[in-house]
Amino acid sequence: MNSQENCIDLFLEYLQIEKNYSQLTVESYKAALEEFFIFINNEGIEQFERVTYQDIRIYLTNAYKKKLSRKTIAKKISALRSFYRFLLRERLVHENPFQLVSLPKQDKRIPKFLYSQELEELFHLSDESTPSGQRDQALLELLYGTGIRVSECCSLKLSDIDLSLGTVLVYGKGKKQRYIPIGSYAQGALELYLSQGRQQLLSKGKDEHSFVFANQKGGPLTSRGVRYILTALIKKASGTLHIHPHMFRHTFATHLLNEGADLRSVQELLGHSSLSSTQVYTHVSKDQLRNSYMSHHPRA
Known part of the structure; x- marks a missing residue:
């Protein structure tokens, strides 16, 4: 086993044991790392230490050419940034080239919910x-x-x-x-x-x-x-x-907030680690907007 593959295995073990990440998340990280591993080998880069910011620019250009979504690319960058942060901690590299890479701006989509x-x-x-x-x-x-x-x-x-x-x-x-x-x-x-x-x-x-x-x-x-x-x-x-299972989670959060529940409580109930993940549900339903307009606009 070469050193690159060994580094990946050590990182995945760290995610499972120290970070307690779910198997699904670990598999997602693994896929991103294996894809990057193939890329650097094709570029003739034999060690993770030798990856530069310019190499990453080429890697991201290829990702955009494949017409991957911003969210998918952001996940790949996040996984690779965490990987290099781990390598730094273990003193297997001297710098994190992904630290210079900014995540692509996400499209702000309002979660679909049920009335x-x-x-x-x-x-x-x-x-x-x-x-x-x-x-x-x-x-x-x-x-x-x-x-x-x-x-x-x-x-x-x-x-x-x-x-x-x-x-x-x-x-x-x-x-x-x-x-x-x-x-x-x-x-x-x-x-x-x-x-x-x-x-x-x-x-x-x-x-x-x-x-x-x-x-x-x-x-x-x-x-x-x-x-x-x-x-x-x-x-x-x-x-x-048109319903997918996750819509019930969106609906739960939306209905609670629409009925006056505070954001922190909804965050706790959803199990979100950050409040920003919960804030996406602070949109107002079309019915509420209409009712508010009809009740308060002078010319309604």
Whole structure:
């Protein structure tokens, strides 16, 4: 194994053990590093120490030529900057050439969220007389009622839910823990599913497991399975809804802020490490804008 590959392995180990990054994040960093590793080898650069700012300019020019999004390029730069920061700490290089590179400005996109009437329609689609219907309803109510990520939802175990207190313990990014209130609707849906539907779904599988949500074959539900459930539900809807699982998280945050919740509380509930990540939800819904205009404009 050459020194470059060894440096990458040491860094990935550092991300997993010291930084407690999720496997998904580690894989993302690994892909960025391997791509950069191929680039510098093609350029005849044998050591990370010999990479210069000019080399990075060529690398970024190639990335832009591939028409990668600003967000994707920003992630690559961030991963490589962290890698060189680690190499500096370990005294494997003498400077961080990525320190001079600025991240591309991001397009400010307002997160898509669901309106109350759209949610109401979704909440009436599940057939709660069936095990899968009870699971689907509990899933919808929990995603909207807590704002947890789909990956966090799929990772939930029975021991993480306390129905007597009405809370759920969530393991977020970096294995950070946070408690979130469940809410009465989500609690009711969960109680029905856990007392009936879950056991019936589990009976179809070969092995018992402690994950809250089970798929049709009794195994643990995956993020892909959640997308499949949503797609199936939307087909029953009368309108032309376009929903992805993360929209429930956007909706949770938007509705809380629109109803007067403070930003810091929403940050805690979402598990954001910085307030800037939460501030994207401070936009106002079109309905609120219209109502405000109609109520206050003299010529409305």
